[in-house]
Amino acid sequence: MVDKRAAAVRGTPRSPNGGVGRAWPEALLLLGPALLVLATFSVYPALASIHLSLFDWDGIRPVRAFVGLDNYTRLVASREFANSLRVTVVYSAGMTIAALAIGLLTAVLLNQRIRGIALYRVLFFLPVITPTVAAGVVWRHLFDPSQGVVNRSLAMVGVSGPSWLTDPAWALLAVILVGVWKRVGFNVVVYLAALQGVPRMLYEAAQLDGATPWQTLRYVTIPLLAPTTFFLSVTALIDAFQVFDLVYVMTSGGPLRSTDVFGFFLYRYGFRYHELGYASAIAFVMFALIFVATLVQYRLARGGGRAG
């Protein structure tokens, strides 16, 4: 029995037709539950949402009105869409780039023999595992213009801090700062792991050539970490494009729509205004934008890889 199965497994690559054919039922049986769950809870809702985006429906009326691409034309022409696009791009770019830069620098600094290094690593990772809603609530208090720690600290060095979350000029920056704070730890841990893979002899060679620490970082570390940077920037960008909870808790998209990211824009239409078709159109456009952004990043990373 055991031998037969082992033989079948061994036989698979040798006789692709017969072997694969026999493996199909087993593969389906093993993958079936996962595929079923995926199809029911991910693929079907996604397709249903695209379908819904062609209708005008509040989720409760007995009749859905088919409106074709009206939701999309309305969306693209709207002032709110233009604003949300701008806010989301600024948030995503700001958060991603800042978290990458700070994450890399921190990882390089932590990648040394310092006493209590494990403690620092834990400290940097803490924000990552803090629930976003809890973090948002705490930061809202920290950013309070008169009582908050942020402005009180600024006051100690003679700076009069802004009314962070109620000033349209500052609110998005405040949300980006918290987004970075929440993300950096993850980047640090991944960069630290990647740094272990950089051959020591390259640093020794650089040292022999008289490279300064900055030159070593610029010409050895950063190029060798390029695949890691690509991975981190793609995942951060996808996360950032979909940010919702942080904005919901900290600003509710305000003041004056200055933090009305796509996630919140979608929430407003889907769950506050009950315009499910329009909200589905927002979701699909969001998906398309993330898809294109990832493709562009992929191209850039490959181009960069070849040049290096």
Place this chain on the structure above:
Amino acid sequence: MTSLARKLAILALFALLGAATAQQLSFWHYWDGANGQVLQGLIDQYQAENPGVTIEAVFVPGSELVTRLQTAIQGRQTPSLAIADLVTVPLLTGSGALVPLDDYIAASNLDLDDYFPGPMVYGIRDGRRYSLPVSASNLALFWNKDLFEQAGLDPDVPPRTWSELIAFGQTIRERTGAWGFELFTQGGEGTSWQWQVFLWSAGGEVLSADLGSPAFHSAAGERALGMWADLVHEHGVSTIAPWGLFGRGEAAMVMDGSWMTQFFPMQVRFPLGSAIFPYADDGVPASNLGGEQVFLFASDAATEAAAWDFVAWFSSTEVQVEWNRNTGFMPIRASVADDPAYRAWVASARPLLQPFVDVMPYARARPPITNYPRVSDLLAEYVLEAVHARMTPAQALGAAESEIAPLLR
């Protein structure tokens, strides 16, 4: 063995008989904590008085209720009856799943004229009534007596008009450094429903009487919005800041809800006063209503009738007095507000609530339209454009009007 079989047979017979006569109702609500217990107590009382009727009260978090009802209506798994925030009632009456109540009301001794008029604008579609108010809350003024005293003002005399609000506020700002009045500047519904109180008390309306067009872009509207902008920029009485200054003693006055008569005393460290909110000098008192409405889902005739019987019982003056005394909700009927037992309870247990009860006849409801949340967000956005001095009140109201008008057609 035979005796066991006989016992089982008798049990089964009783179960069958029970199923034939007993009425099972499910009631979805979002009254949590103490309010939920009060509801359960009243349900127990009703069940004791009406053997054969079982009401299962199902708690659904308020933030999920509409989504749950949407799903239930689509899946035809609706409860027998439910409550919802009055703002969502127009959406629900469009579902086709609710029961018109007119015939039930006509056949019962429920006197609709006894209800305060504000919340009654909800629940009507195509001339038929689908819901009734079961609880209410509204807005009025709270003030900090310590700050009044520090500013040399009489701590027991609140401002009655906008002029007094400004004058008192300036005195407080000058003499104590605290802000005079806390404005809700976070946008959304909070800004929108507070501003509507100013609009109404200046004699304005949010929408036209047929709800088909915006009416806030008027002289009264400009006056109400001018008041908000001036409180910040002209008079220096208010500031743009996260909500909560009043609670921390950093602002001397605030507009807040009747529910805060319960929570402020537990949260603040200063003596409180409450009063009808100051109104425009030649205007009228006004307040904005919150609260819940109850409605029945279409089902078989026996279930609908049983559910209505509970609603009629729950809406009676007697039960409502109990309900309001134990929850702190505002009376929805004049006979409750005038009830000696209720008045005695307010006077002894919750004196801060009295102005809220007094303003109930002047309390208005937000426009009962399906897309109110979107209209309200837009209105709030432009109110803040004026408060941030990025637009004049007239410009802001004009821009809001041009964006809201197409949504009402």
